[in-house]
Amino acid sequence: VGTCTPQAETEMSRRYLMMLQKWIPIGLGYFEDWPDRPNCGHFLGGCTHYGIDSSPPVAALVSACASPEYDEHITGVSKDELRRIAMKAIRYLCFTHDTGPEDCVRPAGKLAVPSLHGTKWGERGTKFFLESQCGYTISKLVPAALSLRPWMDDETWMMLANVCMDYLERFGDMAPRDGVYNDTQMEENAWTSLGLAASCLFLSGHDKAGRWEENAKKWMFSACAAPQDRRNQIEIEKGVTAAQLTGTTFTTLPDYMAENHGVVHPGYTASGIASTGHLGILYRLFGKTEPPHAYWNRRQIYETIKPLTDGIGAPHAVQGMDWPYLHNLGIPDLGLDYVLHGVAHLFLKDPDAGHLERLSLDVAERVQNGNDGHLVDADVAAKCQEYGAPFVLRERAIAGPAAMYLMHRFMDSEAPEPTAAEDVETRLQGVKVFPHSGFAFHRHVRGQTSLAWRNQIMALPLTREGIHTVGPARGTLLA
Numbered sequence: 001v002g003t004c005t006p007q008a009e010t011e012m013s014r015r016y017l018m019m020l021q022k023w024i025p026i027g028l029g030y031f032e033d034w035p036d037r038p039n040c041g042h043f044l045g046g047c048t049h050y051g052i053d054s055s056p057p058v059a060a061l062v063s064a065c066a067s068p069e070y071d072e073h074i075t076g077v078s079k080d081e082l083r084r085i086a087m088k089a090i091r092y093l094c095f096t097h098d099t100g101p102e103d104c105v106r107p108a109g110k111l112a113v114p115s116l117h118g119t120k121w122g123e124r125g126t127k128f129f130l131e132s133q134c135g136y137t138i139s140k141l142v143p144a145a146l147s148l149r150p151w152m153d154d155e156t157w158m159m160l161a162n163v164c165m166d167y168l169e170r171f172g173d174m175a176p177r178d179g180v181y182n183d184t185q186m187e188e189n190a191w192t193s194l195g196l197a198a199s200c201l202f203l204s205g206h207d208k209a210g211r212w213e214e215n216a217k218k219w220m221f222s223a224c225a226a227p228q229d230r231r232n233q234i235e236i237e238k239g240v241t242a243a244q245l246t247g248t249t250f251t252t253l254p255d256y257m258a259e260n261h262g263v264v265h266p267g268y269t270a271s272g273i274a275s276t277g278h279l280g281i282l283y284r285l286f287g288k289t290e291p292p293h294a295y296w297n298r299r300q301i302y303e304t305i306k307p308l309t310d311g312i313g314a315p316h317a318v319q320g321m322d323w324p325y326l327h328n329l330g331i332p333d334l335g336l337d338y339v340l341h342g343v344a345h346l347f348l349k350d351p352d353a354g355h356l357e358r359l360s361l362d363v364a365e366r367v368q369n370g371n372d373g374h375l376v377d378a379d380v381a382a383k384c385q386e387y388g389a390p391f392v393l394r395e396r397a398i399a400g401p402a403a404m405y406l407m408h409r410f411m412d413s414e415a416p417e418p419t420a421a422e423d424v425e426t427r428l429q430g431v432k433v434f435p436h437s438g439f440a441f442h443r444h445v446r447g448q449t450s451l452a453w454r455n456q457i458m459a460l461p462l463t464r465e466g467i468h469t470v471g472p473a474r475g476t477l478l479a
Contacts, residue, residue, distance in 0.1 A: 004287050009069050010412040015361060016405035020064045022373045023398050024075040024082070027057045030111070030395065031085060034092050036104055041088035044393050045111025050133045051097070051121040053111075054089045055140035056399035061086045062144040063402040066409075083151055090141055090148070094159035098122030099166050113388050122166065128177070131170060132188060135195015138167055139278060140399065142198040143285050143406075164199035165206075171196060172212040176222035178249040184258040186223055186251040187268055190275035193219035193294075197279055201286045217293040220279060221245045224272040224297040226252045236292055245293070253436040256297065256304040263455045264437040266315030269305050270340040273298050277343030281406050295347075302344045306352060307428045307443050311464060313337045313360035316448050318439045319456040336400035338364055345418070346411035352428075354418025364401075 009017070027043060034040040043057040061082045064070055072078050095104040098120050108117045121137070123130040145152060145160050171192055179185035196216035200209055221236065227250050232242035251272070252258050258269040276294045283290040308316045314337050337360035344353035371377050374395065381392035425445075433440045438454025447463035 004285050005066055005406065005409055006413075007068060009067065010408055012412060013067075013405055013408040014069065015365070016401045016408065017064065017067050017069065018074075019365065019368060019401040020060050020398070020405060021071060021074040022368060023060060023375065023395075023401070024064060024077060026373045026375075026395065027060060027398065028077065028085070030392075031057070031089075032109075033088070034107065037091065037095050039088055040092040040095060041085065042092045042107075043089060044396060045107075045109045045390075046092060046096075047106040047109060047112030047116050048389055048393060049113065049116070049121070050123070050130075051093050051137040052396055053393065054093055055137040056396040056402070058086045058089045058144045059140045059402040060398040062147045063405045066147060066406070083148055086144060087148055087152060087156065090145060090152075090160065091156050093121070093137070093141065094156060094163060096120055097159075097163050097166070098124040099162040100159065111390050111392065115388065122163075124166075129188065132192045132195065135167060135171075135193075135198070136191045138163060139191075139194035139198040139282060142202045143282060145202075146285055161203060164202045167195050167199045168203070168208075168212050172199075172208070172215060174215070176219045176249050178251070180227075180250050180253060181259055182262050184251050184260045184265075184268060186258045187260070187271040189219050189223040189251060190271050193223060194275060194278055194282070197282055201282060201288075204286075217291050218245060220275070220291065221293040221296045222249050222251065223275055224252060224301055225250050226256060226297060226300075227254050229297070236296065242296070245296075252297065252301065255434045255436045256301045257434060257437040259437070259455070263319035264434075264439060264452070265319070266305055266308055266317065269301060270315065273302055273305075273343055273348075274339050276347050277339065277407050278403060280347055281403065281410065284410050285406075298344075299348050299350075302340075302348055302350060302353070305340075306344075306350075306356070307430075307432060308441060308448070309337075309356055310448060310462060311359070312363045313341055313356040315340075316441065316450055316460070316462060318437075318441065318450045318460065319452045319454075320458060336360075336364075336397060339400050339404060342404050342407060346407050346415050349414075349416055351416040351419040352424050354415065355421055355424050358418065 030044045031041055034042055034046065042054045044053040046053055065079045065082050070079060094100060096106050100120070105118045105120055106116055122134055141160060145157065176189050177185040193216055196212065196219055200213040200216055203209055225246050229242050229246040230248065234242050236242055236245060257264050259265060260268040276298050279290045279294045305315055308318065310316060338357050341353040341357035341360060344350045345357055368375060375397050376391060376394045381390065384391035429443050431440065431442045439450055439452040442449045449461045452458045
């Protein structure tokens with residue numbers, strides 16, 4: 001990280017750095033030592049799915065350490081101490097992974113998921129959905145380890161190599177998955193591509209690395225493949241066409257929306273775009289450039305979802321919600337609005353996205369300030385749970401600012417000037433009909449209105465004064 005990351009901070013990187021610095025004292029309050037092996041510890045209980053309790057805080061600490069303007073007066077902790085804690089968390093995750101010693105299992109605790117006590121992460125022997133999702137964690141650990149290499153012992157480095165090798169042995173030769181209606185494979189192909197790319201880059205000296213990376217490219221491409229692509233003869237790279245890469249593997253509807261959990265879901269549609277930014281950072285940290293496969297259909301998808309955003313940059317839930325996707329409380333890295341727009345601005349070179357990222361970031365900063373550094377209201381987090389896990393685990397969403405901090409360090413000099421607010425609003429107004437997704441959308445001077453007639457039949461007028469009417473959808477948390 002030190003040799004590849006541009007040394008100068010930018011206006012936007014400083015804003016994300018400030019979010020990281022305000023959060024670090026909060027995150028360290030959720031850190032505990034783990035006595036089962038030397039120099040180990042975990043965040044947020046260390047016992048949730050896929051290792052995503054500790055990997056986002058590691059990314060946050062290491063990203064902050066990469067700053068030449070890091071201010072320990074804000075955090076109360078030196079860079080050396082942050083590195084020491086980050087390495088403890090990496091070691092913990094390596095020991096408790098499937099490749100670690102059999103007796104190294106996850107502990108019980110008030111922040112742990114009870115059903116996972118005494119188990120490992122890596123999900124070996126479960127199923128694709130669970131096992132592949134560990135690619136997200138690996139994609140956080142690899143760049144963190146790269147940054148910490150001057151301070152990292154060989155034992156930890158080799159344990160992480162084993163984790164990467166294990167992921168490649170499971171998915172390195174597997175073909176991307178297909179799925180459009182009801183359960184898109186967009187996010188699953190995206191996180192698998194992240195795990196494959198991170199593991200290939202970490203093990204670039206392996207004699208199979210070239211073959212594995214070629215397969216990782218297919219997963220990147222297939223994360224946003226549409227039915228019409230199977231006849232597209234454009235070359236993605238020399239001698240390889242979009243039609244050849246597509247085959248019959250599709251993840252988006254023909255109108256470029258993604259359907260998940262039984263509804264057309266803007267949040268999951270955003271996951272394919274976000275993956276481009278995360279892949280870009282992975283490759284750039286290794287001194288390389290992400291392949292063109294990481295861009296396939298991303299611009300079309302962003303042009304589709306961009307008009308659906310509200311006054312704070314959040315995509316309109318056209319067919320309801322199956323999860324509390326409140327602003328800035330979405331899936332770490334995949335559902336945060338400023339990540340969606342930030343990636344579109346920096347990597348897709350969309351000037352409107354620069355404006356929308358700033359709208360979303362303004363809200364995120366105010367939310368964090370209002371919560372005294374937390375990302376989630378502490379009172380809510382103390383009282384609420386979701387799917388067997390304490391709501392406080394939403395603090396792992398700090399992975400979003402950590403990623404955007406690095407993206408702006410790398411890409412700000414190449415980004416276009418953000419469009420003026422009034423120009424964005426004027427140009428995006430109007431009616432759009434999505435016949436394959438089954439909804440119509442009207443962006444107007446007072447807000448947005450949608451009418452969905454497939455999956456969830458629902459009218460949703462969302463004006464600047466608030467939501468006026470929702471009905472008669474069933475099975476949606478929004479209703």
